[in-house]
Amino acid sequence: MQAILHDRVVMSASTSKKKPPFPEISFEDRLKAAVQLIGPHEQPNINALSEIVRNLPGICFSVKNMGYELARSLAAGLPAGKTSARHVGLKSKASTQADLESDWARHWCNELGMRLIFHRKVWELAYAMQAIYENGMMVPGKRGVGFGCGEEALPSYFAAKGVDILVTDLAPDDARASGWANTAQHTKGPDSAFHPHLVDRKTFDEKVRLRYVDMNDIPSDVRDYDFCWSICALEHLGTIENGLNFIERSLDVLKPGGLAIHTTEYNFAHDDLTIDNWGTVLFLRKHFQQVYARLTALGHQCAPLDLSVGNKPMDRFIDVPPYAHQMSAALAEEWNESVAHMKLLVDGFPATCFGIIIRKVGS
Known part of the structure; x- marks a missing residue:
């Protein structure tokens, strides 16, 4: 009898507990709800936090477009006319406004039939071409291999100069390739690298x-x-270590005395804090110093390191999100042509491009 009464008391106590009227909401979900622009009834979401953050998108768009307008006005003032290739003694360095104001960058833009704008991606193309030219590789009979080429125009240009080129990229069935394919940065087939304004089909x-x-x-x-x-590819290899290892392993594909040119992402604002183990990693100055020391110790010749990021107006402008892929399709189409930046925020870190030039040790 006592056992039965005990069970009844326990059951009565358990059933008398009130269930919470609403499911538990995580802190992250509460935070997301607090910063939404619109509340449940499509009315302004007014609270202490939203009043702080809701104007940030407008500020970001203003900063972006003022920077882009500055870039356009600076580019419009650059000299026009014919250019010619010349030796400039490139260093392993970051992209800068001064580089894109130079006659050598303007020359390679002209050669590619590309409008010169103050954009770090334009710098990467000009940098790679200048390095290949001034190291005597842009001549008939030479053989080159591009890593992670996507839809770059460089293979077509080199082919027109009589250079044999192996274009490489991730296999289309590799899961990592799907994201690049969606942004026209993956080599789906040979035609992806064919640019008819640079080379005829037969060549x-x-x-x-x-x-x-x-x-x-x-x-x-x-x-x-x-x-x-490789142009901005090695930061997508999963880790900083993988990227640095790739730089060294890329020398294996070369003859003695061969040349390697790689550009990647440079987190220039920090000495130790950076992104690793991610789809896009960011290299620090110490990583470039380490790979430079390691390769020179093995007898390879590296172009001197210049870790300066420049001090001109476009060097000081840091673009901020939202970027084109984060905008509405209509706005991205209307504004994407105006994009111009030497630096930008990558997951909150100021970053720019950095190029390294290596001559493999001779036999």
Whole structure:
């Protein structure tokens, strides 16, 4: 009897507990709700936090467009006319406004049929071409391999100069390639690298081959090339260590005395804090110093390091989100043509491009 009464008391106590009227809401969900522009009834979401953050998008758009307008006005003032290739003695360095104001950058933009704007991606193309030219690799009979080429115009240009090119990229069925394909940054097939304003089809087909290659696992039969390059690819190899290892392993594809040129992301505002183990990692100055020291210790020749990021107006302008892929389709289409920046925020870190030039030790 006592056991039965005890069970009844326990059951009565358990059933008398009131259930919470609403499910528990996590702190993250509460925070998201607090910063929404619109409340449940499509009315302004007014609270202490939203009043602080709701005007940030407008401020960001204003900052962006003022920077873009500055870039346009500066570019409009650059001299026009014919240019010619010349030796300038490129260093391993960051992208700067001064570089894009130079006659050598303007020359390579002219060669590619590309409008010169103050954009770090334009700098990367000009930097790679200048390095390849002034190291004697842009001549008939040379052989080059590009890593993570996407839809770059460089293979077509080199083919027109009589250079044999191996274009490489991730295989289309690799899950990592899907994101690049959606943004026209993946080589879907040979035609992705064909730019008819730079080379005729016959020459392209004779001079350019495509092979799908994982930059973390370069096949052992990709060998004996005169030069190799990659443009903003090695920061997408998963970790900082993978990226640095790729720089060193890329020398394996070269003949003795061959040339490697790589550009990547540079977190210039911090000495230790950065992004690693992510889809896009950010390299610090110490990483470039480490790879420079390691390669020179092995006998390779690296162009001197210049870690300066410049001090002109476009060097000081740091673009902020939202970027084109984060805007509405209509706004992205209308504003994307005006994009111009040497630096931008990547997951909150100020970043720019950095290029490194390496001459493999001779036999």
